[in-house]
Amino acid sequence: MIKVGIVGATGYGGAELIRLLLSHPQAKITALAAKMDGKAAMISQLFPALERKIDINCADLNVDRMTEGADFLFLALPHKVSLEIVPQFLKADKKVVDFSADYRFDDPEVYQRWYGVKHNSKELLKEAVYGLPELYREEIRKARLIANPGCYPTGAVLGAAPLLLRGLVDSESIIVDSKTGVSGAGRWPGEGFNFCEIEENFKAYKIAGHRHQPEMEQELSKLVKKEVRISFTPHLVPVKRGILTTLYLNLKEEMKTEEVLRVFQDFYKDEPFIKILESDKFPEVKNVCGTNFCHIGCKVDERTGRVIVISTIDNLVKGASGQAVQNMNIMCGFDEKEGLEQVALIP
Ligand SMILES: NC(=O)c1ccc[n+]([C@@H]2O[C@H](COP(=O)([O-])OP(=O)(O)OC[C@H]3O[C@@H](n4cnc5c(N)ncnc54)[C@H](OP(=O)(O)O)[C@@H]3O)[C@@H](O)[C@H]2O)c1
Incomplete structure (x- = not known):
């Protein structure tokens, strides 16, 4: 069982990730963070449908708290916020799937042109694997940083x-x-x-x-x-x-x-x-x-x-959180379909 942390747990991507991971037999959510402005709350208070399913506090992001509490991090954060945080998790020897565009581009100038921010880590841009399993499965298997596709x-x-x-x-x-x-x-x-x-x-x-x-x-x-x-x-x-x-x-x-x-x-x-x-x-x-x-x-x-x-x-699934779980499954050597077998007949 791996211990999973979600940063950005109160957004749509984070919430969908919680829904999927609750049915994952080999991953347990152990740490949650968002921009709570000092008002930490149980995630089941924020999303009442989670009551009796998961009882974890969601607090402001504190990298030390997240690295102590989890082995694998999902960052469901807005663009530019991940830029600073990803290197800190990697330094703590964690595997990361980042939902934002901050590590998707090969060329830092293209990132700067379209996102208006100078990229501070050419090395990590080079290292990050674009997380589309149908094209990059073997690279994903060996990666420690996945740039989850748009x-x-x-x-x-x-x-x-x-x-x-x-x-x-x-x-x-x-x-x-x-x-x-x-x-x-x-x-x-x-x-x-x-x-x-x-x-x-x-x-x-x-x-x-x-x-x-x-x-x-x-x-x-x-x-x-x-x-x-x-x-x-x-x-x-x-x-x-x-x-x-x-x-x-x-x-x-x-x-x-x-x-x-x-x-x-x-x-x-x-x-x-x-x-x-x-x-x-x-x-x-x-x-x-x-x-x-x-x-x-x-x-x-x-x-x-x-x-x-x-x-x-x-x-929210193949376009974000489902693909992120698929990437985690590949990175951790789990069956690629774990946690992803749910269907919703009436959307
Ligand atoms: N929505 C989609 O369909 C989709 C698809 C593919 C990729 N993505 C990407 O996934 C990422 C998340 O998207 P989303 O739709 O889930 O966005 P969202 O609903 O706006 O959620 C963003 C989350 O990030 C948190 N956050 C913002 N700034 C933060 C900070 N400085 N420190 C800690 N937490 C912070 C927010 O906390 P608060 O709620 O407390 O402010 C919220 O939990 C984005 O990069 C987006 O482009 C989204």
Whole structure:
């Protein structure tokens, strides 16, 4: 049994992590922290549904308290906060999965350009492994620091990677169009996220300027060893959770839908959390919500020579906490599916 600590336990990512870890047979939550402003409280007071399930105090972050109380740390913190904290946990010989973008980029200048902060540890940027098990399982196994991927990049990279790696689509004209539920912005999202703004509304935001665009480009470029260019438009839809991503990719040669589906089936044949839908069936968010699955379907538009790929994930599970648990399982040598077998039939 490993002792697990969660920093950022009061946010959506932290809360979802608690939900998943409560059913994990080899991990026990032993330490919790958040920005409590001196008002420590039992986590079951903060989330009453946890009553009689977990009785741990959640207090302001104190690195010594967390390192004494836990062997494995999840940091579900806003960007820039993890930057300072990760090195302290690593120094104390702990394994860390960081939810933020602070250790996702290979190039510190790209991080600075998109996040507005100078990176203080080139070495750790180099060391951190991008935690997408379908692409980096072996590196994750040996890692002590995982940069858990962003939610949009998870769905987009999983949907594009097999076709790019097989050289079947043009790498410079990819369009990624995503729709996310509101929990993607965290528990305290700020202006424009109140009920009246969100309910019965549907809007695009950060067009050609979202921070997940360089992350998608970095990961796909690394994979195919040449520059991949993406136009990315995210949208906010009035649902609590789930991301549906539509990718438009130009085929280099004529292909039938069944042939493209076979490429996906072959690439993901041993993956426990990827489901490729059969011809003429397409992913829906309700079928992945509450699960760690990514569903992928596609159709070739023979008229335009494009393949249209649809992927769905739950932003809080495969897009964040579920993927983090999957990474922990790989790092600790547990069965990859431990703690991740729950389903929610009504999202
Ligand atoms: N939401 C998603 O779907 C999603 C998906 C993928 C990745 N992520 C990433 O995961 C991270 C967490 O996201 P979230 O949605 O869970 O955000 P959130 O709901 O806003 O939660 C943030 C958590 O961090 C705590 N916190 C903030 N500043 C802190 C500090 N200085 N010291 C200690 N704790 C501090 C907050 O405590 P208080 O509540 O007490 O302020 C809260 O527990 C972010 O980096 C986000 O980009 C989120």
